[in-house]
Amino acid sequence: MESTLKEYFGFSRFRPYQKEIIEKILEGRDSLVVMATGSGKSLCYQVPPLVANKTAIVISPLISLMQDQVMALKQRGIKAEHLSSAQTNSSAFKNAESGQYDIMYMTPEKACNVPTSFWSKLLDTGICLVAVDEAHCISEWGHDFRVEYKQLYKLRDVLQNVPFVGLTATATDKVQKDIINSLRMEDPYIAIGSFDRKNLYYGAKSINRGPLFVDELVAQISNYARNFESTIVYCTTVKDVQEVTKSLCEAEINAGMYHGQMGNKAREESHRSFIRDELQVMVATIAFGMGIDKPDIRHVIHYGCPKSLESYYQESGRCGRDGIASDCWLYFSRGDFGKAEFYCGEASSATQKKAIMESFMAAQRYCMQTTCRRKILLEYFGETFPSNKCGNCDNCTNSKEKSDMSREAFLLMGCIQACGGYWGLNMPIDVLRGSRAKKITEKQFENLPYHGLGKDFSANWWKTLGFQLISSGYLVETVKDTFRTVNVSKEGAEFLRSCRPDYQPPLLLPITSELDGNGGSTTGSGHDGLSQAEAELYKMLLEERIKLARSAGTAPYAICGDLTLKKIVATRPSSKARLANIDGVNQHLVTRYGDHFLQSIQKLSKQLDLALDGVGAIEVTQANNSCKAYTIPKQPKDLPPAKYSAWKMWQEDGLSNEQIANFPGRSAPIKVQTVLGYVLDAAREGCVVDWARLFKELGLTQEIVASIQAAILKVGSKDKLKPIKEELPEEVDYSHIKAWLTMQDLGMSPEAISSNNQNSCDGEEYSKGTQELSEKPDLTCELEKPVLEKTEVIVLDDSPRKRQKVEVPEQHDHPLAITEASFLDWLQKFENGVALSDILKHFNGSTEAAVVDLLNCMESEFLIYKKNNLYKFM
Numbered sequence: 125m126e127s128t129l130k131e132y133f134g135f136s137r138f139r140p141y142q143k144e145i146i147e148k149i150l151e152g153r154d155s156l157v158v159m160a161t162g163s164g165k166s167l168c169y170q171v172p173p174l175v176a177n178k179t180a181i182v183i184s185p186l187i188s189l190m191q192d193q194v195m196a197l198k199q200r201g202i203k204a205e206h207l208s209s210a211q212t213n214s215s216a217f218k219n220a221e222s223g224q225y226d227i228m229y230m231t232p233e234k235a236c237n238v239p240t241s242f243w244s245k246l247l248d249t250g251i252c253l254v255a256v257d258e259a260h261c262i263s264e265w266g267h268d269f270r271v272e273y274k275q276l277y278k279l280r281d282v283l284q285n286v287p288f289v290g291l292t293a294t295a296t297d298k299v300q301k302d303i304i305n306s307l308r309m310e311d312p313y314i315a316i317g318s319f320d321r322k323n324l325y326y327g328a329k330s331i332n333r334g335p336l337f338v339d340e341l342v343a344q345i346s347n348y349a350r351n352f353e354s355t356i357v358y359c360t361t362v363k364d365v366q367e368v369t370k371s372l373c374e375a376e377i378n379a380g381m382y383h384g385q386m387g388n389k390a391r392e393e394s395h396r397s398f399i400r401d402e403l404q405v406m407v408a409t410i411a412f413g414m415g416i417d418k419p420d421i422r423h424v425i426h427y428g429c430p431k432s433l434e435s436y437y438q439e440s441g442r443c444g445r446d447g448i449a450s451d452c453w454l455y456f457s458r459g460d461f462g463k464a465e466f467y468c469g470e471a472s473s474a475t476q477k478k479a480i481m482e483s484f485m486a487a488q489r490y491c492m493q494t495t496c497r498r499k500i501l502l503e504y505f506g507e508t509f510p511s512n513k514c515g516n517c518d519n520c521t522n523s524k525e526k527s528d529m530s531r532e533a534f535l536l537m538g539c540i541q542a543c544g545g546y547w548g549l550n551m552p553i554d555v556l557r558g559s560r561a562k563k564i565t566e567k568q569f570e571n572l573p574y575h576g577l578g579k580d581f582s583a584n585w586w587k588t589l590g591f592q593l594i595s596s597g598y599l600v601e602t603v604k605d606t607f608r609t610v611n612v613s614k615e616g617a618e619f620l621r622s623c624r625p626d627y628q629p630p631l632l633l634p635i636t637s638e639l640d641g642n643g644g645s646t647t648g649s650g651h652d653g654l655s656q657a658e659a660e661l662y663k664m665l666l667e668e669r670i671k672l673a674r675s676a677g678t679a680p681y682a683i684c685g686d687l688t689l690k691k692i693v694a695t696r697p698s699s700k701a702r703l704a705n706i707d708g709v710n711q712h713l714v715t716r717y718g719d720h721f722l723q724s725i726q727k728l729s730k731q732l733d734l735a736l737d738g739v740g741a742i743e744v745t746q747a748n749n750s751c752k753a754y755t756i757p758k759q760p761k762d763l764p765p766a767k768y769s770a771w772k773m774w775q776e777d778g779l780s781n782e783q784i785a786n787f788p789g790r791s792a793p794i795k796v797q798t799v800l801g802y803v804l805d806a807a808r809e810g811c812v813v814d815w816a817r818l819f820k821e822l823g824l825t826q827e828i829v830a831s832i833q834a835a836i837l838k839v840g841s842k843d844k845l846k847p848i849k850e851e852l853p854e855e856v857d858y859s860h861i862k863a864w865l866t867m868q869d870l871g872m873s874p875e876a877i878s879s880n881n882q883n884s885c886d887g888e889e890y891s892k893g894t895q896e897l898s899e900k901p902d903l904t905c906e907l908e909k910p911v912l913e914k915t916e917v918i919v920l921d922d923s924p925r926k927r928q929k930v931e932v933p934e935q936h937d938h939p940l941a942i943t944e945a946s947f948l949d950w951l952q953k954f955e956n957g958v959a960l961s962d963i964l965k966h967f968n969g970s971t972e973a974a975v976v977d978l979l980n981c982m983e984s985e986f987l988i989y990k991k992n993n994l995y996k997f998m
């Protein structure tokens with residue numbers, strides 16, 4: 125069972141209940157599975173056919189749901205199909221009855237209507253189970269009663285000795301009994317898990333319906349869209365769906381809609397585009413309830429009070445099914461509460477009317493109550509929540525808007541002072557967290573009384589506190605060159621004077637999600653645990669995944685889930701074996717996409733200066749942060765939609781600036797220069813740009829870069845483009861100047877530019893950066909001082925006008941192996957640092973891998989640091 129789990133699903137462990145349920149099914153026992161949305165129920169019926177080598181029949185209420193599951197299973201190398209009115213493959217039926225599929229999905233109608241001969245033939249090859257998914261549809265007490273589900277018992281006579289499994293996320297006691305009776309289950313194994321979805325943040329807010337609120341909603345969602353996060357907005361009426369979609373589209377957000385008045389084809393298309401990440405937002409009525417099986421939806425918003433707490437749980441349960449932190453907001457107006465009669469109109473019996481009324485009242489209570497929302501939800505489903513506060517809903521967190529952080533602030537500020545006040549935040553934080561790295565022992569900081577007192581919180585948590593203290597004026601940050609030092613301000617010193625080790629006066633600070641809870645490791649839907657460069661890599665790989673999915677005609681999540689992708693990012697495997705070891709990576713992914721992933725990881729990690737195979741990767745980045753300004757750009761927070769969409773067309777869809785300028789969908793063409801400006805602005809706001817491709821498109825060469833540099837030096841300023849242009853030959857145009865200046869401002873060095881520029885667009889490895897550059901005398905022609913050894917290069921620092929001189933060391937003839945001591949000795953001679961290519965030249969007795977390994981270790985030990993691709997002595 126475990127090897128099947130790894131081979132096909134990529135997971136190394138079963139989740140609670142899964143193994144027991146699978147064992148019971150394999151023993152032939154009927155089972156009832158009531159487990160939370162997203163808890164992994166599907167796996168309970170997907171593993172047995174692979175272990176038993178027989179077919180599993182799965183009854184599912186919605187065709188779209190079946191199609192999604194079949195698509196995802198095929199990506200895992202599992203033979204799956206669906207039999208329904210939407211099946212276009214004419215041989216599917218024949219293949220099914222001859223037992224060629226591991227998993228066969230059917231609608232309840234189809235299951236009750238296929239001829240008995242179908243079942244007899246299939247029984248001959250072997251059926252290991254009949255799973256009735258969304259089994260609450262059997263019960264009138266359920267919120268989604270389906271008459272056809274009531275007929276399923278008829279299959280029992282034909283499929284004797286085949287275990288039946290009912291699965292649902294929402295079944296009260298009454299509904300559970302209905303399922304057992306209706307499916308004529310005998311002595312079923314009953315597994316009831318917790319309803320708690322720990323990764324979901326719940327919130328509800330009273331609103332005034334109308335355009336003002338819709339504007340707020342659009343602003344909220346455009347933030348999500350910028351981070352590539354999928355969102356569903358559930359509306360109670362078709363009119364609301366249309367209005368919200370229109371507003372989102374006007375704000376240039378990729379939103380689609382889904383409601384009962386749309387034709388089947390349009391709905392399918394909408395659904396398809398959403399699961400393939402072509403739409404970032406789906407605005408829907410509850411017609412889009414169970415039918416969505418996308419694991420990486422980060423936000424579910426309800427615009428209007430839902431009709432029942434069960435449907436709220438189901439719909440909000442679409443969120444974060446991959447286990448990553450996600451949020452569910454419910455916006456209600458008092459007017460929504462007058463709809464009980466309307467919902468009761470759907471009832472076909474008094475029992476049902478009562479059930480509808482009761483659950484609608486429960487939904488209203490959920491909206492209005494000011495106590496823990498998780499507790500309300502769980503207790504509605506009969507589960508006891510052991511505490512009064514979950515800490516992960518608005519009612520629990522709102523009261524914590526400000527919190528007394530006096531003790532923690534005392535520790536951090538005291539430690540900063542004790543370390544002398546001339547470090548960034550990393551050094552005192554490492555002291556607080558009890559590090560014994562060389563940089564600490566050398567300074568004997570391990571003897572400070574603060575050493576180890578802050579172990580309980582992560583480094584990121586302390587950093588967030590540090591930033592809070594800076595913005596509240598207790599700490600001051602001084603930026604000199606690229607070094608940032610943080611020291612205690614006058615106000616901070618006053619606070620410290622009033623503290624004693626056992627007493628600190630209150631110090632109230634606003635609590636952000638990172639500061640809340642257990643050290644900020646689990647809150648927020650951001651890139652938890654990833655460094656900034658890793659978060660950037662994650663975004664790049666998300667885009668690679670979209671491209672792969674497009675070419676395979678599948679959904680990105682079917683290639684691999686977000687969580688798996690995050691693990692890949694944190695590990696950055698260099699080989700297929702290491703990739704396969706990562707939890708969530710299945711055999712199919714390794715064989716089909718392994719090479720592509722490995723190449724992308726290698727290329728992108730190199731661009732981002734990240735080591736492969738997770739060798740202290742996070743530590744290295746954090747260590748570097750103390751001594752180098754970030755070159756990884758920010759999120760495109762302030763990027764207007766027009767610029768963002770131009771960038772997307774250029775970067776993602778591969779269109780040229782000219783094609784974008786004249787794109788047929790535009791009301792009027794815009795200038796090519798304008799498009800280029802948009803793309804460059806997007807780069808400044810943090811969007812990834814394929815510089816090699818851009819330079820190729822613009823025809824920007826090393827020579828042109830050198831001449832622009834020379835012109836800037838001559839003009840003495842780069843504030844105005846015209847004087848620079850006038851110093852340049854005609855063939856150098858404004859686009860060249862703009863592109864180069866943008867790269868400069870992003871802190872990229874000519875070395876990076878030249879290596880990018882040497883590169884073909886198909887992503888071959890960058891190489892020989894500094895060496896190539898140093899061989900080009902025209903780039904160094906403006907240096908004022910005499911040549912030091914062989915040559916010099918200009919390295920642009922973060923401040924664009926600053927120039928450094930870099931001595932390139934002599935090469936020698938004897939093979940010389942690198943050691944920590946010999947390297948440090950040698951490096952100290954080069955005040956301005958040395959490039960990897962020169963290190964390799966000098967230590968020519970060691971392989972590149974060995975050198976890089978050692979450098980990584982030394983970086984994480986804070987012995988050296990890397991800036992603009994040059995290694996320097998710390």
Ligand SMILES: Nc1ncnc2c1ncn2[C@@H]1O[C@H](COP(=O)(O)OP(=O)(O)OP(=O)(O)O)[C@@H](O)[C@H]1O
Nearest residue numbers: 135137138139161162163164165166167293419445
């Ligand atoms: N053992 C496991 N380890 C890691 N992830 C798992 C495991 N089992 C399932 N998952 C993942 O959990 C997510 C939810 O699983 P699944 O779709 O089976 O949930 P479900 O219980 O059927 O939810 P719903 O009721 O919402 O349909 C999927 O992304 C799945 O790949």
